Every structure is written in structure tokens, then in C-alpha cells.
Amino acid sequence: MDQPSRTPILDRIASPADLKRLGDADLATLAQELRLDTIETVSRTGGHLGSSLGVVELTVAIHAVFNTPFDKLIWDVGHQCYPHKILTGRRDRMGTLRQKGGLSGFTKRSESDYDAFGAAHSSTSISAALGYAMGRKLGMPVGDTIAVIGDGAITAGMAYEAMNHAGHLKERLFVILNDNDMSIAPPVGAMSSYLNAIAEKGPLAVLKAAAEGLEAALPGPIRDGARRARALVTGVPGGGTMFEQFGFEYIGPIDGHDMGQLLATLRAAKARASGPVLIHCVTVKGKGYAPAEGADDKYHGVGKFDVATGAQVKAKVNAPSYTQVFGDRLTAMAAEEPRIVAITAAMPGGTGLDIMARRFPGRVFDVGIAEQHGVTFAAGLAASGMRPFCAIYSSFLQRGYDQIVHDVALQNLPVRFAIDRAGLVGQDGATHAGAFDIGFLASLPNMVVMAAGDEADLVHMMATAAAHDHGPIAFRYPRGEGVGIDLPATGEVLPIGKGRIVRDGGDVAILSFGAHLSEALVAADLLAGEGIAVTVADARFAKPLDTALIDRLLADHGALVTVEQGAAGGFGAQVLHYLAQSGGLDRGRLVRTLTLPDSFIDQASPAEMYAEAGLTARDIATVLRNLAAKLQGKPASLRPRLA
Secondary structure (H helix, E strand, O other): OOOOOOOOHHHHOOOHHHHHHOOHHHHHHHHHHHHHHHHHHHHHHOEOOHHHHOOHHHHHHHHHHOOOOOOEEEEOOOOOOHHHHHHHHHHHHHHHOOOOOOOOOOOOOOOOOOOOOOOOOOOOHHHHHHHHHHHHHOOOOOOOEEEEEEOOHHHOHHHHHHHHHHHHHOOOEEEEEEEOOOOOOOOHHHHHHHHHHOHHHOOHHHHHHHHHHHHHHOOHHHHHHHHHHHHOOEOOOOOOEHHHHOOOEEEEEEEOOOHHHHHHHHHHHHHHOOOEEEEEEEOOOOOOOHHHHHOOOOOOOEOOEOOOOOOEOOOOOOOOEHHHHHHHHHHHHHHHOOOEEEEEOOOHHHHOHHHHHHHOHHHEEEOOOOHHHHHHHHHHHHHHOOEEEEEEEHHHHHHHHHHHHHHHHOOOOOOEEEEEOOEOOOOOHHHHOEOOHHHHHHOOOOOEEEEOOOHHHHHHHHHHHHHOOOOOEEEEOOOOEOOOOOOOOOOOOOOOOOOEEEEOOOOEEEEEEOOOHHHHHHHHHHHHOOOOOEEEEEOOEEEOOOHHHHHHHHHHOOEEEEEEEEEOOOHHHHHHHHHHHHOHHHHOOEEEEEEEOOOOOOOOOHHHHHHHHOOOHHHHHHHHHHHHHHHHHOOOOOOOOOO
């Protein structure tokens, strides 16, 4: 007689409270089921797979030992949070991950009480966890606070600032270092097993002393492996860790995929900690899924894929991406100009600088997750006479704004800012939207701000930036593929502050800034069928403005609409400010600005996000149509020449 199949443990988990009823062996089985469920989910939605697979056991162990959501679990960046979401009541919605109206790809406070702090940019978790811990001390209903931070994120300055403050405050706090970038010999796990075996016999200080003593007594090769593992956090070989210098108790390294070690360590730390504790947990990115473990990027970010083979579903590409164009062209420019160098903040592949790095490795600098340093480093390079291109995503550049102001603009140093991911970016959602760079850069003295209308224009702007030695200059471009036009053989140096007429109409006018130029042209086509002739101009520059072009458009048209892929306060605001100062609004012309709305737009496809923002070609056409209708009651000199 066939035995009835056992119900998977994961099917019986409605919340982390259910984990408290499981034994250690069942928790290990649950982790195996959770890993398979995560793989299946991401195969259908795409997303951050490798990082999530690396923390499966850690996620189970934390929720089993601590009392979330009363205890506050904070994931740094958050791209590893998929197993966490599955265990915290969202398993039935994981099929909506990163889609419009669905679950965010990161932690999000409005989505669940178990998401104690929203994330998506790195190195914030320790600061937030410390804030929670001090709230607890001051009487707020908060339990323990746990920050999980990666070996890359912990290198950023903000993490060190938080650790320094935590050591000063001496408040109970747990920081788990998820170290997935080191190769540690298997015998190192024996040291962790020994430490866990004596965990209940003494305070954390005893664990630390035992670790140091055992390490010294290990055979040569094993001892070397242990010391390599500790090297990430050791100030002096064989001495105390830098975390201890900050006032933390240090435990580790431990095997982040050994459920027994994890549970014993977390239980001991929870029972005995009185101040800040650092638990060094070694994991493998992509753990348990061979295609991810074998890939160079460990399937950090993937599209939909076949679970059996790992083969990703590749979207049809009609044109090279803006990022590809930038990487290829900068490499070609660097071959001709030895003073060109490039800086990235831990995103060489994402910005296209990996292309240049392969050919000129000594002239591409990856500063890690340190945008502030990267900007000032670029300023120093510029001051030395080099021609630095600082390639940073729009939303990441925000982290280096003070340095842009004081170290670059104030000193009028010729740093070239290549701003990738400008505008709305799709499934990464509001945290990665490049919405604000136009406004925060155009407000700065000495700054030149450009935006590419298409990929050919990007080539020209790169040439313009390379030739601009008189101060800082920035050019922005979107994520994704270009419009598919032919690229020029070489870039043309554009006259600073001059736009262009792309299509001459005569009734109403669009002044576009950036990659929404294609939508403006579609809007003009829609209105042409209704007998409304639309002039389409490409501003190219938000600063300095082409005031002569603006004056011409207002002189020849009854209405002018500006369009940009940025927030209010950007290009349109610059145009309105000029018109207010020059008296251009006193001539009865109708002027409107189309920008992103005063809200954060959740994840969806870029097309869906721009539809929500009211920035589709049809939206632009509607605004122009309404303005044309209003002009019918105006004097003849202002009315459009409607057929």
C-alpha cells in the first residue's frame, strides 16, 4: 500500500511564528524547500536570484530565533529579500514580483510589517537598526534589531559611520555580515562547530577568545584559511578585528549554509549579548542552483528563465542600449585621448565601463559602493589634468551630491558626469528612478547639463563633454535600448547651450529635453492627422538654456509645452524662470510643463510607469490639443493655423 505523501513544510508556514514549532532538522528541510520555491518564483518573474539563494538558511534561522516583526530585521539593499517575503505571508503573491500592482523587488514598509525598513540602495541597514535600538531604549515598543549587510555594502562610508556610533552608544544590536565574496576552506567550518558547542558555557567574550586560540592551534593550511576568512574584518593579523575597535563583539566566521551552526550561534548571541555584536556569516551567492553558482554574475539579476537549464528568456533587441553605446564610444575615445579615465561606483557592467576596463584596465577605477569618494576622486583627477568620466546611475549620484557641489562645481573642475538610468527605470521601481538629477544639477553654478534625445545625440554629447575643459558637465540618458537610428562615426562637439529644431510645424510647439523626444514626435504625428501642425524642438541643454530658441518658439507659436523625463523643478522650471525674468509670459502665450508627478511611482514596465505619470505620446497630444482649442478664442496673432 502506498504511503501518503508528506505535506511540504513550506506549505504549513503562514508566518514566522510557525517556525517556532519546528525542530532544527525540520528547519533545515524547510530551507531546502524555500530555495526551490525561490528558484521557481524567479524563473517566472525575473529578479535578483543569486543574492536571495545565498541567504536562504540565514533567513530561516533569523526568523526561527528572533521574534519578528517585534524584533526588527533590516536587510541591506534588499535584493536578497525574496525568501524573507515568502516566509512572511506573501508567498501567494510572489508571482506579482516587480510587476505593476505587485510586490516590490525590495523591502518596503508599506507592503508588510515584517519589512522594518525600506531599502534598495546600500549601506543603510546598520544606521536604521541602531535608530530602532535607541528607540527601544527611549521607550518605544521595539525588540531586538538585526541588520543583515553584505561584504560589499559594509565597505561604504555610511556603514562605518553607523558602526562607530553604535560602538559609542553601546546599545544591544546585531549586525550579520553576509560575506559571499570569499573562498573559505571547508575545515574552517570545524572551528565554527567547536565555538557553537561551547556557546552556552560562557559570555561572548569567551567565544571570541576561544576562536583566537583555536585558530592559532589549527594545522597550517587550515589556519591560513581561517585567517583569510577573518582578514575582511581584521585590523592587524592575529589581533583584534576592526569591529572590536568600533566596540562590537565579533563572532565568526561561520558557515551560512549550515543550519546547525547558524541556529546555535544566533541563539547564543541572543541569549548573551549586552551591546553591539557582529556575526560574520560566510555564504555562497546562488547557492543550491548550479546555473547560478557557475555564472560570472551568480544570477544577480536575471530575466525569466528555464529552471531545468537555467537558460534565460532573452527579449528581442531592436537597437543597442544607451549603456552599450556609452561603453563602446568611451572606449574608442580613450584610445585616441590618453587623458580620458573613467570612474564607477561598483557598477562597471551596469554602466558599460567593463568594456573600457577590458581594453584599458589601468584607466577605469571601481571605487566600490562609495559614490561620495568617487565624485571627489574624479575631482582630484580633473585637477591633475586628466579628463575623468564619472559614470553613475542617476539615483545613485544623489548619494554624492554634497561632493558635486563643494568639490566639483565650487572649484569649477571639469568632471564629466555620465548619468545612466535617467528617468523611470521599470521593475526596480521608485528607489531606482532617475527623477531628480536635472533639478539638483541645473541649480549649480558652473554646471552644464545635457540630455540625449537619442543614441546618436549621446555620441555627440560625449564628444562635447570630452572637449569641455572649462568646468563640470553632465549628460543624462535612459535605461534600455535606443530608438534604432544610425550612429555617427565620430561625435560632433556641440555648441554649449544650443538646441535644435527637429520638426517644423507652426501651430503649437513642443520643447523636449532628453529621451522623451521620440514620444514628442509621435504626439506630433497624432495631431498632424487632426490638422494641427506641431513644431518639435530638442533643447539638448537644461543649463545653459537656449534662450534664443525659446524666444523663437514663443514668437512663432501660440502655445509651448516642455517635456522631460524628470521631476518638477527641472528643465521646465528653468524655462519658466527664464520666461518670468525676461517678460516672455507677458505676451499672452500659453506655456505648460510636462514632468513626472509629485509622487513616487511603484514598479511596473517603463511604458506603464510613464502612462501613470501622464507622459505618453497621447498625453502630450492631449495637452497640445487642449491648448490649441483655447487659442481659438485668442487674437489672430496667437491662434494656430488650424485646417
